[in-house]
Amino acid sequence: MKIVGRISGDLKELMNTRFDEIADAARAAVRSASEGLQAELRRQTVAAGLGSGLEKAWRLDLYPKISRRRTLRPAGLVYSKATRLHDAFDNGETITARGGKWLAIPLPAAKAAGLDKSPMRDDSRRASPMPAKWSNVVAATSKFGALRFVPIGNGARALLVADGKARGDTLARGGAGRATSIPLFLLVKRVRGRKLLDLAAAAKQAEAQLVANLSNILGR
Template sequence: MRFSASAPDVRKALSGSEVQIARSVTAGMRQVADGLKEDLRDDVRKAGFGQRLANTWRGRTFPTSGESVDAAAYVSSNAPKLIDAFDRGVTISAKGGKYLAIPTADAGVRQVSARRAKGSTGSGLTPAAWERETGVKLRFVPTRTGGVLVADAYYRRQAARFQRRKSFKAIREAGPASDRSFVVIFVLVRQAKLRKRLDIDAVAHAWAEKVPGAIAANWQA
């Protein structure tokens, strides 16, 4: 996902040399790029997604060096599909009669490194990755809306070779509770609705309106 902002034709509005105009326009557009980037990052953080996703927003100013009366600000995300999904609020459906596997808090972690994902399309935690990392087999239990994948409550301890890994939290044993013979690790559904949690257009439009003021603030007669 990308946003760009260009300076209006300021030659008529500002009286001065081409160098003076280029200097104020370029400085103003740099401020717009930085401000838009930081506000978009803040929008992600306020939505509860954390700093890692927020940092996918990057800003640049063109030209990358020197000054120009045609300077422009350019802000984009390195995770455009994810950002777009939570900006629009989309419905994700499983393909081929399969299920979407949504990890619960008892899974211990929601993501694994790309190297550990092994064959999955992203870094999201999959049942296969969970079984491989923990050494525990999951069991399917059908429900009216799909099903759940459960692990025996007495054998949830993480495999010893993974207990010190920072990217996969240790899974504690539930203990001998007579009313809890298993714990739900994944919920299986045919489709999932992602509610809209970002408002990117509002942030972008707010900064677009600030472009003339940013240029004027950097004007040196």
């Protein structure tokens, strides 16, 4: 989504006397509209529960990148560093596991154990002992031991189940001398996503803001 500001018309005399002022005001107008668009897309992402990673994947560049290079044609570009995911949640697309493998959906017990989030650093900023590229299923295996694969129905779905007691964790503990089996992940081949983002509406809102900003400049 590219936000472009342009002032046109017979402005020769005005430009000769107020070029720097108008150019700075035009850049500020484009910056304001672009930052508003980025903020709205990040707000939608957070409201949809898609996590801080996809929230921060919305980036912004202003042109010219060097602010002291003045122009009456400034531009702002708001873009995604996770285009495929943002598009999927904007269009409600079907997400399919690669190579005939599985998509792992954390169940309530996995969420209670924090296995629905990517590994994070703690407040001391020390690196997590588990690399971020590791999946949450690997984290569950580290926490609970080997998980048991349980097919469901015709084999299009399955469960990953933790058996017995979790090492150092109370989640899977039964009573005295009892072992507990708890489903942690639902495995599916594909899932149809809901439309959780409205990128077109955000862009339309930003365009309206840009027009208002530029109108204020011309009205001075």
